[in-house]
Amino acid sequence: MITYLIKRLLEMIPTLFGITLLSFFIIHLAPGKPTDIFTELNPKITPEARERLEKLYSLDKPILVQYGMWLKKIVRLDFGASFSSDRRSVMEKIWDNRKPLLERRLFVTFMINLLSMIIIFLIAIPIGISSATHQHSLYDKITTTTVFIGFAMPSFWLALLLMMFFGVYLDWLPVSQLKSMNYDSLTLSGKIWDLAKHLILPIFVSAFGGLAADSRYMRSSMLEVIRQDYVTVARAKGLPERAVIYKHALRNALLPIITLLGLSVPGLIGGSVIFENIFGIPGMGQLFYMSVMTRDYPTVMGVLTIGAMLTLLGNLMADLGYMLADPRIRAK
């Protein structure tokens, strides 16, 4: 088990290397330069000043040299200084040690994504199981239809509709930011309540797509498993239906879903740019959007790299979960 884990971690290094190489080249070779933005804002800027700026950002060096410099820093988890006018380091923008947790972007995005994954797991699996065990029932038809519509639902539209209904029409929930203006003066329970009210819509929106997909896969996986001979055997020897479903069938039906959860990480992270933009949440997605707009290469690279790391971590967790659920793999 431990050797397997180490082997998997080592295997990630070349993948991560490939990802950063590819992203670095794509970003740096795209037409146009970060210095164009300064020139646009200030037409009086001289070519010398521009060159100085390019030198400051090392944009005058060949791209392979630039990548080498970036890679050397990344080993120490240093993403370099951002191109924004304050020249703060990228790491500080993503994870500022001096600020409370809720003002650290990586924490905010990670928290929302983790909570939505937990919700997907807790809701999608029971729905999938029950619609499989009640195949062709009215309940199954309703959930299948809902899921199909859920598949097609653009998450940003769902967000707009929910904002309009709960935020504007009913005026129950706040529609932007992570916390209220008076957050710091609230009691602990008041703080939690305030946070929950701000988070419920973003988490629901970010979980929605996964909810639809995973309950669908859970249903078909369960349907396949309950047709197997060993399930028939379990029934034949007189086990109660509950035990057949939850002990014998569920474990096998869960296997593909575990893989799926691992694979859904990039989608969740990609979605964060959308819901953070809509709900004005200060997370990684919002940072990414802002840095893309200002061509802040180091920050763009930093967010992409962390996104890829989280994805690889998700895959690893999925593999470990798979091992826990399947003794055949553990034995190998």
Place this chain on the structure above:
Amino acid sequence: MNGSSLRNVFWRRFKKNRLAVAGGVIVLVLFFVAIFAPLISPYDPNDIDRKHVLEAPGIKHPFGTDDLGRDILSRMIWGARISLSVGFVAVGIATIIGMIAGALAGYYGGWADRIIMRFIDIMLTIPTFFLILAVIAFIGAGIWNIMIVIGITSWMGVARLVRAEFLSIKQREYVLAARAVGASDFRIIFRHIMINSMSPVLVSAILGIAGAVLVESALSFLGIGIQPPTPSWGNILTLGKDNIEIAWWLSVYPGLAILITVLGYNLLGEGIRDSIDPRLWDTERR
């Protein structure tokens, strides 16, 4: 069974599946709307009318007007063109790249296979939406740029599919026979194997269009995709967000159009898959 009877079986099964037919109808209607947009749209989509700004849906403007008094129904009809063309071109690009990569990996195996599969793993680990966003923001948001970037970031599924088909087909007797009589690799790949692996590719392409439509509208919604004044469903929704407290129609109708479009492609794609899959022919009855 010869070709025409196979086709008959397909049609019989497809017609029985009411949802699949509904999906097909939705897609046909969209085609119609997009092609005849100049004839059926009641107003010029870019006609500014300062006297009728943010007007709620009524007889003159069934879907209301936006902040410049432009007719939303007309803008949505023209937006169907954008959505349809982005979907088709992006998926066309992705399918071609995916077929070539999958064929090379599956047919030749060995190091070609290892390199391509590794590359696919890498592409699947990058949060693709982030990458699309960055590249389009850098190179500019023209419609062609959007199509190309979506295309070259979404071919991995097709490649895996084609590779799997190649692995299973390349040892079949008719392929071995073709090789025995001296057919070139090129001929075997395209004439003998690719033809026989087309049906899953077709299904994944139709489902892929749904995905591309979603990505385009998300980009346009974020202000990075199709730029106003060119109408797209996504950029009407941006106005909906900006006017969320006063103009619900700007949010409701374009979103509904996206939902129905994506639903249409999904239903059609899954319907075709069910009708093609011979394993489902006798067992499942709807």
